[in-house]
Amino acid sequence: MTETAAGNPTATASAGARTAAAVAAEFVTPALVERLTRGVTGSGTVAVHSPLTGEALAEVPEAGPPDVVAAFERARAAQRAWAARPVRQRAAVLLRFHDLLLRDQDEVLDLVQLETGKARLHAHEEVQAVALAARHYGRRAPAYLGPKRHTGALPTLTRVTELRHPRGVVGQIAPWNYPLELSVGDALPAFAAGNALVMKPDSKTPLTALWARRKLVEAGLPEDVWQVVVGPGGVVGPEVVRHADYVSFTGSTRTGREVAQGAAARLVGASLELGGKNAMLVLADADVEKAAEGAVRAAFASAGQLCISVERLYVHESVADAFLARFVARTRAMRLGNTLGYGADMGSLVSGQQLETVTRHVEEAVGKGAEVLAGGRPRPDVGPYFYEPTILDGVEPGMTVCDEETFGPVVSVYRFRDEDEAVDRANATPYGLNASVWTKDGRRGRRLAARLQTGTVNVNEGYGAAYGSVQAPMGGMKDSGVGRRHGSEGILKYTESQTVAQQRVVPLAPFTLGPLRYDDEGYAAFMSRGLRALKALRFR
Structure with a gap:
């Protein structure tokens, strides 16, 4: 394995590391691709490449508009029988899938790494998230979806029951950055609620989603209940929105607006998790050692290609020097890895386009006076799309990296004097997805968290504490989205509520x-x- 410490000499390779090319040749065989794409139709083919090597991994069917229509027809035909099953039977499929996922996780970890280039530990975060969701909805779906009694207009004389019905066929548009969690993780509650699904994964990462589909089928999901259509976002995406009974979208704010307009025109619901420019606040009483360690996780997981990662870092001036000394040292010591196996601290960007965006944001900021404290350069010696984890100081308004989402391993540092200032600056963005607060006083941290205009806030963690707490809702405020995943909201959004009221003895x-x-x-x-x-x- 090539493992390179950012800005430092090559580090020792991890034991058991395997090259991407070797794993691709041995694992991503024509037989595997044929098995994963069984039941997936298309009028052409599209090549899937690995960012670790730049080489093609496989070819999968590419759908056009007629293929999307056919997928919805198959899904609708299958959905009726699936919805007719008792909810406990549907939920049991999720629990069996949970076990299969953990049993065969090495397969999907290889696929996630090959398709995204991320470090294996960050790929395992996806396995953790999906297992949590499968267990939660597998256990709680019957309670979420069961009939609810309500007090009627005339107590005892008006009997009221709230029922939950599946919407029908959900259209899901999933991104490339978390191809397991943001595909099947969002699909699980839809299936538990009795829906079928037509999903468009990103063309960069379809193999992971197709692997998850095969495992769900193995767990007992009827094959036609989950349809997959792979193709260009501008062609296939609008077709999915055009035919869906409900739309689930994760991606950019710009595209999210288009999806929302398409859904609104048809009067169907939509949930949208969109972009973020997330802030981390290090208060004066924070443990700077733990905060620095947490900042590395918060800013550089999956090479910063994470909607809830931290791109703005606000540090109280009294601890700024001590914090930065530790944070910079930890960042410079990070190991970049281009092979499959644990041990690397960060992997690759997903594409040349992402590399160009990250490079442009950093170079523009430096050209306007920002200082690079760590990183700040591509690493073609490690892989075609690698970029060092980067810390910028002296970032000012007017620099693109100050206001726009970079979606890469770049974080900007700002100092503040009091907490009111920190809150105001953290909230001064159109986005409102996630935030992080570091303090030794948990009560103080929770009070401050309630003032931040974000859908989730983590106290003494970057993003994982809130995201992994799947009984609680997760989503964005402002331009960061509409709707929530996880918890009751994450499954009830896939249903239509119906109120049945029986009047007895006397009329109204x-x-x-x-x-x-x-x-x-x-x-x-x-x-x-x-x-x-x-x-x-x-x-x-």
Whole structure:
């Protein structure tokens, strides 16, 4: 394995490391591709490349608009029988998938690394996230989806039940950066709710999603319930939105707006997790050693290609020097790895386009006066799209890296004097996805967290604590999205609610009951007395 410490000499290779080319040749065989693409149709083919080598991994079917229509037809036909199964049977499929995922994780870890170039530990974060979601919805789906009794208009006389029905066929558009978690992780609650799914994975990373589909089929999901269509986003994406009963999208804010407009035109719902320019706040009482270690995870996991990673770092001026000394040292010591196996601290960017964006943001900032404290250069000696983990100081408004999402291993450092200033600066962005607060006082950290305009806030962690707590909702405010994944919101969004109210004994209108006769005026008086009584009895 080539493992290079950023800015330092080549480090010792990890034991058991395997080259990407060797694994691709031995594992990504025509037989594997044929098995993964079984049931996936297309009018052409598209090549999948590995960013670790720049070489082609495989060719998969490429869909056009007619293929998308056919996929929705198959999904609709299969969905009826799937929805007719008791929810506990559907949930049991998720629990079996959980076990298969953990049993065969080395296969999917290889695929994630080959398709994204990320370090294996960061690929394992995806396995962890999907296993958590599978277990949670496998256990909790019956409770989330079961009939709910509510107090009626007239207690005891009006019996009210809330039912949950699947929406039908969900259209999912998944990104390349987390090809396991952001494909099957979002699909699991949709399946538990009784939906079928037509998913468009990114053309850079379809093999991982197709592997997950095969494992779900092995766990008991009917094959046609999950359709996969691979193709250009500008062609296949709008077709998915055009035919879906609900849309799940993760990607850029710009594309998210287009998806939202397409869904709104058809009056179908959509959940959108979009971009972020996430802030980490290091308070005056923070443990700077732990904060520096956490900042490395928060900023450079998956080479910064993570919507919830930290790109803005606000440090109290009293601890800035001590923190930066530790953070810079840790960043400079990070190992870049281009092989498959544990041991590397960071992997590759996914493409030449991502490398160009990162390089441009850093070079422009430096040209306008920013200082590079660590990193700051591509590493073609490690792989075609590698870039060193980079810390910038002296970033000012007007620099692209200050305001726009870089989506790479680049973090900018800013100093602040008081917490009000830090909160104001952290909130001064159109985005609102994730934030991180570091302090020795947990209560203080939680109070400050509540003032930040983000969907999730982690105290003394970068992003994993909130994201991994799957009973709680996760999503964005402002330009970072609409809707939530995880928790009750993460599954109920895939359903339509229906209220069934049964009126008994007397109608909600003037009535006669034995000797009691209520005309219009009498009925109005009867209801007024009842409303006063219900308030006095503290009915909700």
